[in-house]
Amino acid sequence: MPEGPTTLVLVRHGVTAHTTERRFSGGLTSSNPGLSEEGRAQVRSVGEWLAPVVDRIDTIVSSPVRRTRESADIIGELLGREVVEEPGFAEMEFGAWDGRTFDEVAELHGEDLEQWLGSLDVAPGGHGESFRAVEERVLAGLERVLEEHAGRTVVVVSHVTPIKTLVAHVVEAPLLAIYRMELLPASVTVLSFHPGEDHGPFATLRLFNAVPPDRALLGDPQRW
Template sequence: MSDQLPGTGPADSLIEEIEDPASDAPASDDAGHRGWSHPGGPPTTVILVRHGVTPHTVDKRFSGGLASSNPGLSDLGREQVRATAEWLAPLAGDVAAVVASPVRRTRESAEIVAEVLGRDIEEEHGFAEMEFGTWDGLTFAEVAERHKDEMDAWLGSLDVAPGGGESFRQVEERVLAALDRLIANHGGKTVVVVSHVTPIKTLVAHVVGAPLEAVYRMELTPASVTVLSFFDGGPDGAERMASMRLYNARPGAEVLPPSRL
């Protein structure tokens, strides 16, 4: 295994060398960058870590954000996150910050990650899980039985939310706003973000240019790692570009038994 996480090593590890436009040295003819982005300084590398399992995860129950029953990590969930953090530590390079959703299971996961990486935690409410309203704590089958019309409407539209909850569109809006704040505060650095299934899949869909409906076609393992890089659009005001370098990576099947996920 490489001694650095994909996307966080030297510029020539996954992308060609990027010339710094502020440098006095002339750019070489063969110095490149991603063909669809603008040359500039180092990208902002966002290492997304999903929280470990909770009792709701194991039972396949809807588990939302701060308005939910807010379960904490199980013993297995803590083991998962610690294994991921220890695997990540020598691979991630110089991590500038650990940013966490304030929801209990992500906060507990972030405390483990921050301890291993030797960083403080910054909270960002925008990376919290979708609110499921009256569905919170129920299984998919229970919702289908008790709230069939709501379930059908929700599955048929990204703009529909369960009673008292949030739609996928609403989550997308706040997650992308949180991303903008993150890049404004930590541009050009590597940041670990401890979050949830819906925000992480929303960011992945955004980065790869997929419609938001793509969230229905992704699976994300507890305590897994996804790496996204964001490139400044440059002084001409061009659109910020991005790439996905790693998705749903995890350190060891013995800590993440499929039967428990």
């Protein structure tokens, strides 16, 4: 196994019509909207910012959901890297809430919404997933990526819930911490996993929620 760290450059997808309208937007069983033109421009900006460190990027791993795959393909074309899919990094499924605003869900499914907000183990109606179910799926995906790309730098294109779940895991925060994080569209978060012996890899959070073209916020990618 390579001795160096495995670094994940986590990129949230660009905006869709659902993002702009603040609608619940889930995974593969959702209405699965594609990127808007604004979203494509956001992702191109991220790809251009990553270009100076392209020699260190091994591959691009994408959630199979449409908006993430479209984002990954844009970045892959800019960086000249292959895109592979990892279903573990798909967004939470929101069931009957998908495509609705928070206010609409509150009106139509008020009791269910209240229960969901009060427990990590409650899933939205229909084919929804709980936060705990998503955590299990995301961490299984993480194990596969760390095994397949050990010692390399990988761009992972995913969604709000999986990325915040990975951050909480890395900093050893309770899953409730996801409620205290804000993650912008087409933002960059960087995690590194250093090889360990008895207790698995030692992980660090190196960058969180950085958005081009604010270079002061992004910092120097050469330091990752």
